[in-house]
Amino acid sequence: MGVQNFFVPIRRKTCGCILLVLAVFVLLLMVYVMDILEFHNKVNNTKIIHPPTISNVTPPAGVWYNFCKLKPLSPKEAFEEDLLLQSIAWPDTPPLQSLSLRKSSDPAHSTFTILGRMGGGQWQIGDKMEVIIKMYDFQGRPKNCGGDVIVARLHNPALGAGVAGKVVDHLNGSYSAVFSLLWEGSAQVILVHPSEAVTVLGRLTREQPDRVFFKSQFRSGRVTETTTCNVCLRPSRQPVCNYTELHTGQQWFCYKPEKLSCDARISHSRGDLHKTSPPWRTSCFKGMHYLFCMSVVRG
Numbered sequence: 687m688g689v690q691n692f693f694v695p696i697r698r699k700t701c702g703c704i705l706l707v708l709a710v711f712v713l714l715l716m717v718y719v720m721d722i723l724e725f726h727n728k729v730n731n732t733k734i735i736h737p738p739t740i741s742n743v744t745p746p747a748g749v750w751y752n753f754c755k756l757k758p759l760s761p762k763e764a765f766e767e768d769l770l771l772q773s774i775a776w777p778d779t780p781p782l783q784s785l786s787l788r789k790s791s792d793p794a795h796s797t798f799t800i801l802g803r804m805g806g807g808q809w810q811i812g813d814k815m816e817v818i819i820k821m822y823d824f825q826g827r828p829k830n831c832g833g834d835v836i837v838a839r840l841h842n843p844a845l846g847a848g849v850a851g852k853v854v855d856h857l858n859g860s861y862s863a864v865f866s867l868l869w870e871g872s873a874q875v876i877l878v879h880p881s882e883a884v885t886v887l888g889r890l891t892r893e894q895p896d897r898v899f900f901k902s903q904f905r906s907g908r909v910t911e912t913t914t915c916n917v918c919l920r921p922s923r924q925p926v927c928n929y930t931e932l933h934t935g936q937q938w939f940c941y942k943p944e945k946l947s948c949d950a951r952i953s954h955s956r957g958d959l960h961k962t963s964p965p966w967r968t969s970c971f972k973g974m975h976y977l978f979c980m981s982v983v984r985g
């Protein structure tokens with residue numbers, strides 16, 4: 687009896703050990719296979735470049751979104767999403783494959799024409815002024831497609847007053863900007879992004895939906911910590927706080943602070959932009975470029 691009792695536990699232990707070793711082995715194999723799959727996905731990802739079509743904006747588990755799974759939309763939400771997307775729809779911009787800096791919109795080469803005042807004479811407060819902008823590339827060749835991001839404004843810093851002009855994209859390389867001259871000030875047309883930059887930014891946003899990130903501060907007593915938050919967080923070893931809205935299902939996550947608990951969250955703020963270099967090196971796409979600038983004074 688004593689002998690049997692002595693042996694049984696040993697056998698169980700050996701058996702348990704073998705099972706444990708097997709389990710660890712299977713786990714390692716799974717991780718290895720998953721790594722390979724992930725690697726294949728990555729290799730494929732770098733090749734497939736989807737053009738920014740509207741139906742592509744929120745694929746449930748698209749290629750670029752593999753770390754960001756959003757809950758499926760109800761028909762009502764899908765309809766609302768469609769309306770929102772339509773309201774921000776943007777003309778086609780040059781495809782990624784054919785991008786070249788020399789062929790991108792260049793404010794320095796571009797021209798503007800102020801259409802004459804209706805009825806002639808000096809511009810007066812209350813008039814509408816129309817400016818035709820003709821876009822050229824860095825080689826001085828006329829652009830023949832639209833999609834540049836252009837902002838027109840009339841502002842007067844002294845008055846603290848500003849009004850946005852209306853920009854119409856004629857989709858052939860020319861644009862109209864219409865200003866309502868509501869006060870004396872300076873009328874400006876700014877090229878915020880050439881259409882080529884729109885293509886690049888669209889691609890970056892699809893590849894890295896977390897490019898714009900947010901921050902939250904956690905505080906308890908004298909301890910303060912700040913972590914990164916977003917609709918989706920990239921999987922990592924760091925634990926995550928899940929602040930998903932139970933009623934609407936609206937996702938929100940922050941990395942858990944090291945010392946404090948998820949309940950110690952006291953603030954929310956915009957983080958920054960994860961800067962990624964565009965496919966080519968240039969400072970030309972940075973900052974704003976004035977296409978046209980003039981002063982409007984009482985006649």
Ligand SMILES: *[C@@H]1O[C@H](CO)[C@@H](O)[C@H](O)[C@H]1NC(C)=O
Nearest residue numbers: 725726727728729730731733
């Ligand atoms: C890319 O994906 C396809 C299927 O989607 C697969 O047949 C092919 O082997 C993959 N290519 C690479 C390099 O992983």
Ligand SMILES: *[C@@H]1O[C@H](CO)[C@@H](O)[C@H](O)[C@H]1NC(C)=O
Nearest residue numbers: 820828856857858859860861
């Ligand atoms: C571009 O389109 C506008 C509006 O249709 C037209 O007035 C203009 O002449 C066109 N410009 C060129 C260069 O084709």
Ligand SMILES: *[C@@H]1O[C@H](CO)[C@@H](O)[C@H](O)[C@H]1NC(C)=O
Nearest residue numbers: 926928929930931932935939
């Ligand atoms: C976050 O919480 C929501 C609501 O409780 C849940 O449905 C979701 O699965 C959670 N997500 C993660 C990644 O834990």
